[in-house]
Amino acid sequence: MYHVVLGVDEDEEHARATAKEVANLPGDGSETEVTIVHVFQDNPSGASATQVASVRGAKKVLENAGIAVDVTESSGDPADAIIETSEETDADLIVVGGRKRSPAGKALFGSVTQTVILNGGRPVMVTGVVDDE
Template sequence: MYHVVIGVDDDAEHALACVEEVAKLPGEPDEKEVTLVHSFTDNPSGASATQIHSVREAGEFLEDRGIEYDVNESSGDPAEVIIEFADEEDADLIVTAGRKRSPAGKALFGSVTQTVILNSDRPVMVTGSTKRKR
C-alpha cells in the first residue's frame, strides 16, 4: 500500500483533476491510501474541511472507485501544511493541481504548488489542465 497526500483548495475542478490522476496510478484501489489535506487561511464561519465542496467532490470520486481516503484539516500556509503533513505521515507522493498561466507565468506554477515542489523531499505530481472535458 502506498500513501498519497493531495492538497485540496476551494476549487473542485482542481481537486477532481488530482484524484483522477491518483486513480490512474498503478495498483488496485485497495493498494492506495489517500489523505485530502485542506488548510484554512481564513475560516470565520468555523467550517470543517468536509463541508468544503471541493473536498466532498474529491472524496466522493475516491469512494466511488473503492479508494480509501481520509481528510485532514488545518490552518496556516497551505504549502507548509501539505509538506509537514506528508513528512509526518511518511507519504509516498504529494499531488497538487497546477493553474493555467500566461506564457511568462507558466514557469511559476503558482505559489502553493511552486513551494511544495521546491521545498518537499518527496515526489510531487502536478496535475495538468484544470478544465474538465464534458
Template sequence: MYQIIVGIDEDEAHAKLCAEEVVGMPGDGSEKHVTLIHSFTDNPSGASATQLAPVREASDVLDEAGIDYDVTESSGDPAEAIIDAADDVDADLIVIGGRKRSPAGKALFGSVTQTVILNAGRPVMVTGVPEDA
C-alpha cells in the first residue's frame, strides 16, 4: 500500500489539483491510501476539516477514483502538521500545492511548501499553481 499525505490549504483549486495528481500516479486506486490534512491557524467557528470546501473538493476527486482516504486536522503550523502526519503513517510521499511567490516574498513571509520540502525527510510532490490562477 502506497501511503500519501496531501496537505490541504484554503484554496479549492489547489486541493483539487493535488487530488488529481494522486489519481494520475501509477497504480490502481486500491494500491493507494491518502491522508488529507488541514491545519487550522484560526478557527473561530469551530469547523472540522471535513466541513471545508477544499477538503470536500479533494475528497470528491478521490471518491470518484476509488481511492481510500481519511481526513485529519490539526492546529498551528501547517508545515509541522504535514510533516508530523507523514511521520505518523510513514508516508511514501507528501503532496502539496505551490504558490506563485517571488523569492523576496518567500523570505519575508515564509513558505509552507518550502519548509516541508526542506524538513520532511521523504519525497515531496509540489503540484504548482492551477492553470486558471
C-alpha cells in the first residue's frame, strides 16, 4: 500500500486539482491510500473537515479514482499538521499545492509548501501553481 498525505486548504478548485494529480500517480488506485489533512485557521461554527467544500471535493475526486481516503483535521500551523500527519501515518509521499507569491508575500506570510519541503523528512510533490490575487 502506498500512503499519501494531501494538504487541503479552503480553495475548492485548488483542492480538486491537487487531488487529480494524486489520482494520476502511477499504479492502480486500489493500491493507494490518501489521508487528507485540513487545518482550521478559524472555525467559530465548529465545523468538521468533512463539512468543508474543498475537502469534500478532493475526497470525491480520489474516491472516483478508486483510492481509499481518510480525512483528518487540526488547528494551528498547517505545515506542522501536515508534517505530523505524515509522520503518524508513515506516509510515502506528501502532496501540497503551490501558490505564486511575491517576495514580500513570502516574507510576510511564510509558505506552508516551503516549510513542508524543508522539514517534511520525506518526498514532497508540489502540484500546480495558483495565483494569489
